[in-house]
Amino acid sequence: MNFEYNDRNNTWQQSERVTGFRRCFNANRIMLSITTVAVTVFICLVAFFLFGGNNAAVINEDVKTLRLANIIYRHGARNPTRSYTADPYKNYEWPGGLGALTNLGKQQLYNLGVTMRKRYSGYLPDDYDDNDIYIKSSAKSRTLMSAYTFLAGLYPPTPKQTWNSNIAWQPIPVNSLPRELDPMLAMKKPCSEYDKHFKAMQESSEYQKLNDSLRDIYGNMSLYTKDSINSIRIVEDLYTSLIIQKQNDLKLPEWTDTLDHDRLKKIAAFSLSQITYDDFMIRMKGGPLLLDILQNMKNKRSHELKPNRKLFVYSAHDLTLVNILKALSFKEEILPDYGATLVVELHKLPEMVDFEVKLLFYNNTYMAEPHRLEMPTCKSPCMLSMFEEVSQKYIPVDWEKECGNS
Structure with a gap:
């Protein structure tokens, strides 16, 4: 069974496609003695009450x-x-x-x-x-x-x-x-050679092309926030802050309704990924x-x-x-x-x-x-x-x- 990362809800989930991040669920099988029905029922009940279900019983086997x-x-x-x-x-x-x-x-x-x-x-x-x-x-x-x-x-x-x-x-x-x-x-320990690589990444044509493709987001966010929004990292920080406010039942400004949530989430994910x-x-x-x-x-x-x-x-x-x-x-x-x-x-x-x-x-x-x-x-x-x-x-x-x- 294969799994892929779903960036809409931040989860790994079942997929029909084979991806680079493949996942194999351990089959939820419990090796039970079948000598008698009574023994089978007993083992199932013990597994359920002690471990909370079949998956936990498999995990208990792993512990061995x-x-x-x-x-x-x-x-x-x-x-x-x-x-x-x-x-x-x-x-x-x-x-x-x-x-x-x-x-x-x-x-x-x-x-x-x-x-x-x-x-x-x-x-x-x-x-x-x-x-x-x-x-x-x-x-x-x-x-x-x-x-x-x-x-x-x-x-x-x-x-x-x-x-x-x-x-x-x-x-x-x-x-x-x-x-x-x-x-x-x-x-956070200083690493001068790393800083050179990060700077070279930001100056690369590929990165500049990506940055240019985000000018509309930078412009709109700068207009509404009254701040200078000019980098992927700042967009990530702002997006995260807005999500947290919403999660805490604070009504967001109307301008946030115009934001492309999926696009911002991908920007935020890239912001973390660019570090490596x-x-x-x-x-x-x-x-x-x-x-x-x-x-x-x-x-x-x-x-x-x-x-x-x-x-x-x-x-x-x-x-x-x-x-x-x-x-x-x-x-x-x-x-x-x-x-x-x-x-x-x-x-x-x-x-x-x-x-x-x-x-x-x-x-x-x-x-x-x-x-x-x-x-x-x-x-x-x-x-x-x-x-x-x-x-x-x-x-x-x-x-x-x-x-x-x-």
Whole structure:
């Protein structure tokens, strides 16, 4: 069964066409003993009540071979990060301020934590143990808060870990680097060679042609906003702000009715995609996270993972997801929804010498079951040795040196 990205609703969904981003649902089959009808009914009932349905039972089978999971997600719903001169809501008091995680965003990441707890039931112990999980976050308030709410859903305190009977929560550490030192999640660490590539992209004839095709949008938006709208990135920011206002039941100005929603969404998706426009840019922006994930899996395979963790979690941004997907050789231009999640799992089947890498994707935090993705350059079963080989293209040997920082 094939899947393609639908940019109208930000989801991967079933398609009759074969695309570069192919997805294989695990067949929803449960291997049941058929010795007696009574045994069959019993197993079905257990699967339903314990795991919530057939898909969960399949996932439970996956857990038997699971050796490591890497989870990368976008933070939850947030407030706008910017306003504009003619914005009727420029003085609106957004709870927590511009860019802050909303209550909905907190609930979304809590729900994601609950989903992951169900998925890894039988693999991840109920009791929190620092040796089982390591979580990294971009040093932004909304990603840090997303990490804490995710962990609240993943690790509700067991009776022996309950420290206050009035609070169903326990403190769990989240690690981060200052944004200006982080090349992996915030991707704000300076890289002079990358800046040269980005500038060359903007000056290319192809980019200039695209920019010229958007002059009508720039002109109309500048007229109505009373701001100078002259770049793809500014259009993305403005479009996102308008969407958030609408999602918060704020009546938008009449001029927004004239906007071509589908066209703006494609512009916004390209705005994220342009950050990894060529192979070098992918190496610098997606490579560090890919290297971290690969190293986690290699260390697990060689028994050198100390502590011997079960789960690595990365709390990050839409751009982080776009960049890591590019580093995994997916080419589609996407707009990850709040809480969209990529999972890179490492499995060991008894009949296989090597370990298998599986990619899963949750479009949002409301999905109970993920889509199975097939990496374009590492067809299923994607063995770790092959995954490592095809990943070298986008992994920097020396990030600082390649950036021209040393």
